[in-house]
Amino acid sequence: MSLQRVVLDPLVSNNPITLQVLGVCSALAVTRTLLPALIMSIAVTAVLAFANVSVSLIRHIIPRSIRIIIEVTLIASAVIVVDEVLKAYAPGVSRILSVFVGLIITNCIVLGRTETFAMNNGVGASLLDGVGNGVGYSLVLICVASTRELLGTGSLLGYPVLRLVGDGGSYVPNGLMALPASAFFVIALLIWLVRSWRPAQVEVPEYLSRRLEFQETA
Amino acid sequence: MTTVESTPRILLVAAGVALVCSLMVSTAVELLRPRQLAYKAIDRTRIIVKAAGLVSAAELLSDRETVSRFQELDVRVVDLTTGRFTDAVDALSYDHRTAAQDPELSTPIEPARDLAGLGRRARYALVYLLADGQSIRRIVVPVHGQGMWSTIYGYIALESDLTTIADVVFFEHGETAGIGDQIESPQWQASWRGKQIYDQTGKPAIAAATAVSGRVAERHRVDAIAGATVTVDGVMNTVRYWFGEDGFGPFLIQWHPAQTQATPVPEE
Numbered sequence: 001m002s003l004q005r006v007v008l009d010p011l012v013s014n015n016p017i018t019l020q021v022l023g024v025c026s027a028l029a030v031t032r033t034l035l036p037a038l039i040m041s042i043a044v045t046a047v048l049a050f051a052n053v054s055v056s057l058i059r060h061i062i063p064r065s066i067r068i069i070i071e072v073t074l075i076a077s078a079v080i081v082v083d084e085v086l087k088a089y090a091p092g093v094s095r096i097l098s099v100f101v102g103l104i105i106t107n108c109i110v111l112g113r114t115e116t117f118a119m120n121n122g123v124g125a126s127l128l129d130g131v132g133n134g135v136g137y138s139l140v141l142i143c144v145a146s147t148r149e150l151l152g153t154g155s156l157l158g159y160p161v162l163r164l165v166g167d168g169g170s171y172v173p174n175g176l177m178a179l180p181a182s183a184f185f186v187i188a189l190l191i192w193l194v195r196s197w198r199p200a201q202v203e204v205p206e207y208l209s210r211r212l213e214f215q216e217t218a
Numbered sequence: 219m220t221t222v223e224s225t226p227r228i229l230l231v232a233a234g235v236a237l238v239c240s241l242m243v244s245t246a247v248e249l250l251r252p253r254q255l256a257y258k259a260i261d262r263t264r265i266i267v268k269a270a271g272l273v274s275a276a277e278l279l280s281d282r283e284t285v286s287r288f289q290e291l292d293v294r295v296v297d298l299t300t301g302r303f304t305d306a307v308d309a310l311s312y313d314h315r316t317a318a319q320d321p322e323l324s325t326p327i328e329p330a331r332d333l334a335g336l337g338r339r340a341r342y343a344l345v346y347l348l349a350d351g352q353s354i355r356r357i358v359v360p361v362h363g364q365g366m367w368s369t370i371y372g373y374i375a376l377e378s379d380l381t382t383i384a385d386v387v388f389f390e391h392g393e394t395a396g397i398g399d400q401i402e403s404p405q406w407q408a409s410w411r412g413k414q415i416y417d418q419t420g421k422p423a424i425a426a427a428t429a430v431s432g433r434v435a436e437r438h439r440v441d442a443i444a445g446a447t448v449t450v451d452g453v454m455n456t457v458r459y460w461f462g463e464d465g466f467g468p469f470l471i472q473w474h475p476a477q478t479q480a481t482p483v484p485e486e
Contacts, residue, residue: 061231062222073235081243091254
């Protein structure tokens with residue numbers, strides 16, 4: 001795979017959220033407004049890049065029997081560092097993100113990339129893969145968070161965009177968008193859009209794939 | 219591949235990774251701590267300034283303005299055993315969280331009287347006075363106590379009658395996100411304003427209205443938070459403890475308006 005594809009593929013055609021449907025929990029939790037989503041995006045991208053590079057560096061000396069433990073240790077350390085940096089330099093956002101920064105450790109995207117990519121590829125390619133997947137994740141987060149903040153509060157990054165009815169405008173904020181459930185709807189719509197644009201991403205329904213297997217064995 | 223998979227090799231790699239990671243984490247924590255502490259200190263100052271009513275809700279103060287408004291407050295040390303002001307510790311450097319762990323500066327609380335679930339109580343506490351010439355306009359006192367999962371920290375500001383709540387702020391806790399953390403919501407904290415801490419007999423009577431608490435007079439009643447009964451009970455017990463005999467009770471009662479008409483700024 002060319003290096004260009006390593007970094008560009010995860011943006012749309014192999015996006016960790018819309019195609020692989022990984023890391024959805026955090027995408028639901030931090031997308032009420034745009035600013036925390038942006039900070040979360042940077043945090044996940046940094047952790048992904050660090051974890052991929054460090055795992056790739058020592059991939060030849062990691063014993064297979066403890067490889068997952070090693071990967072998780074490296075990921076967890078990177079997450080703690082990121083969390084401390086946020087507490088020192090963005091304490092307000094760090095409070096909003098609360099546990100979700102710590103929960104990057106359990107984000108399937110990170111362990112998924114170290115296990116499937118960094119364990120088998122060189123340092124440069126792993127760095128690009130980490131950044132690519134981080135940006136892919138970020139794109140979805142930013143789309144969802146902008147939609148929710150704009151429709152839910154009429155502003156973006158706290159700056160008013162749509163004039164609210166209360167301020168003499170005509171926009172009635174959609175309270176549903178402020179609730180976590182709306183993130184499900186927005187992500188689902190996004191996945192629908194992407195798969196309409198790229199029909200190759202549509203999966204065969206499970207009951208059909210089962211039937212095919214059954215016919216083959218019979 | 220057998221060498222990579224051998225037991226000594228596994229132990230070596232595991233220990234190596236653990237060592238490098240722990241070095242990385244501890245270096246980061248150590249380097250960033252001063253900044254985090256500075257932020258915490260200014261944040262604490264901001265909360266006290268807000269509780270003292272020196273900033274309106276809509277106002278966003280810069281760090282510098284926060285500190286300059288904080289200067290308007292008179293910070294005093296109270297000896298909780300006597301209820302009098304004291305100079306035994308320095309008000310600027312005193313930290314009653316660490317003091318509560320220090321055997322020389324704290325005493326164990328009898329379990330039967332330990333409403334707030336603290337175990338130990340520091341002998342001295344800081345109070346913040348907003349004086350207006352010779353009389354007190356507001357007084358801000360710190361409280362802390364056990365919630366459901368964690369210790370909850372807050373400040374309570376009283377009006378000059380020393381029983382009407384001017385403002386409350388609960389700012390640090392580890393309660394359930396989305397449920398217990400509602401104690402941080404400005405709406406809930408605003409519902410405390412104007413409530414009376416003490417009843418006619420001078421006992422702390424403030425209580426949350428829950429199904430089990432029975433009837434609570436309106437002037438002592440704070441709304442409960444649905445789903446956060448244990449947290450709210452913890453907050454109420456904390457407030458009752460700190461305004462009771464073992465907390466600021468003896469300190470507040472001595473210059474209560476019932477005894478002297480205008481609340482004078484007490485002499486040291």
